Amino acid sequence: MAFTPRFVKDKTVAIVGCPFSGGQAKLGVDKGPIHLVEAGLVDQLKELGWNVQFDGHHQFEEIAAADDPPIGKLLNPRLVSKVCESVAKVVGGHAKSGELPLTLGGDHSLAMGTISGTLEAHPDACVVWVDAHADINTYETTDSGNIHGMPVSFLIGIGKKIPEFAWVKPLLKTNRIVYIGLRDVDSGEKRILRENNIKAFSMHEVDKYGIGKVVEMALDHVNPNRDLPIHLSFDVDALDPSVAPSTGTPVRGGLSFREGHYICEAVWETGLLSALDIMEVNPSLADGDGVEQTVAVGCSLARSALGETLL
Ligand SMILES: NC(=[NH2+])NCCC[C@H](N)C(=O)O
Ligand SMILES: [Mn+2]
Ligand SMILES: [Mn+2]
Numbered sequence: 001m002a003f004t005p006r007f008v009k010d011k012t013v014a015i016v017g018c019p020f021s022g023g024q025a026k027l028g029v030d031k032g033p034i035h036l037v038e039a040g041l042v043d044q045l046k047e048l049g050w051n052v053q054f055d056g057h058h059q060f061e062e063i064a065a066a067d068d069p070p071i072g073k074l075l076n077p078r079l080v081s082k083v084c085e086s087v088a089k090v091v092g093g094h095a096k097s098g099e100l101p102l103t104l105g106g107d108h109s110l111a112m113g114t115i116s117g118t119l120e121a122h123p124d125a126c127v128v129w130v131d132a133h134a135d136i137n138t139y140e141t142t143d144s145g146n147i148h149g150m151p152v153s154f155l156i157g158i159g160k161k162i163p164e165f166a167w168v169k170p171l172l173k174t175n176r177i178v179y180i181g182l183r184d185v186d187s188g189e190k191r192i193l194r195e196n197n198i199k200a201f202s203m204h205e206v207d208k209y210g211i212g213k214v215v216e217m218a219l220d221h222v223n224p225n226r227d228l229p230i231h232l233s234f235d236v237d238a239l240d241p242s243v244a245p246s247t248g249t250p251v252r253g254g255l256s257f258r259e260g261h262y263i264c265e266a267v268w269e270t271g272l273l274s275a276l277d278i279m280e281v282n283p284s285l286a287d288g289d290g291v292e293q294t295v296a297v298g299c300s301l302a303r304s305a306l307g308e309t310l311l
Helices: 029-038 041-047 077-096 108-121 151-156 187-195 203-209 211-222 257-270 288-305
Strands: 012-018 051-053 100-105 126-130 177-182 199-202 230-235 273-279
Touching: 012 029, 012 041, 012 077, 029 041, 029 100, 029 288, 041 051, 041 288, 077 100, 077 108, 077 273, 100 108, 108 126, 108 151, 108 230, 108 273, 126 211, 126 257, 151 177, 177 203, 177 211, 199 203, 199 211, 203 211, 211 257, 230 257, 230 288, 257 273, 257 288, 273 288
Parallel strands: 012 051, 012 100, 100 273, 126 177, 126 230, 177 199, 230 273
Antiparallel strands: none
16 A cells, blocks of 8 residues: 555655663663664665655764662663653654654663654554563562663653653553553553553453454554554564564564564554554574574564555
């Protein structure tokens, strides 16, 4: 289908490369965006008819806080906060000018920035969060202290208020986010999802209803009239590790290659996509083939969400 989504002008996609790993402990996830671009993503999107804006990856070095001791259990808190704040400005700027921001991670803490940016530009946007994890731990519930397991709690405004993160406005309403693919949710997170009535389709529902029905139910929940902008935040660990092995927190029993792509295709078909994140590609994990395979799958998910069809 050769159309442009409703909230995008001149079929322009702005690639926001975010070589950042501070939201978790494994080295290498900062190399994800570089590999995705080197695999030819820019030309692939041009081939699909997009005007592609890409002026190099973001440099976060100058942001590095000299002294960044943990706050409670939270690791690298000042660094993550400052990086996400700058990402929010960049993503929000693109969205306001009618470009579709495609953020390449980097770890999923970045979504605190990307979704903040989306909501500045489109206050009524909804979020489809595709992940093995709920990433909704709070100051009180996090066990690992890794902020990539926490961005959603900041966006909806739960948990202890941390002054270092004061810029994050709790703009995301709990009925405007839906999860697909969950299978490794901490017990504190399960309670948060329940108490806040947050809709989630785990792998159990994918097995039970099939991916077609699950995506339809997910969109019915966050976007009942199919008129709101959609921010699709895709953590590649939603896919089964046999499909995307190069990622920091793989969990077996994940989405198949087709199920992952189907989600992207179905979101594209709504004509409402307004921002896309491809997160947690870590080219230093897994060996030879696995790395190439994961990078290729990251690119093809992006293409599917941006209009590539099978026929
Ligand atoms: N974006 C991710 N891969 N998140 C994994 C989070 C794992 C775990 N729930 C934690 O909070 O540490
Ligand atoms: Mn995950
Ligand atoms: Mn995640």
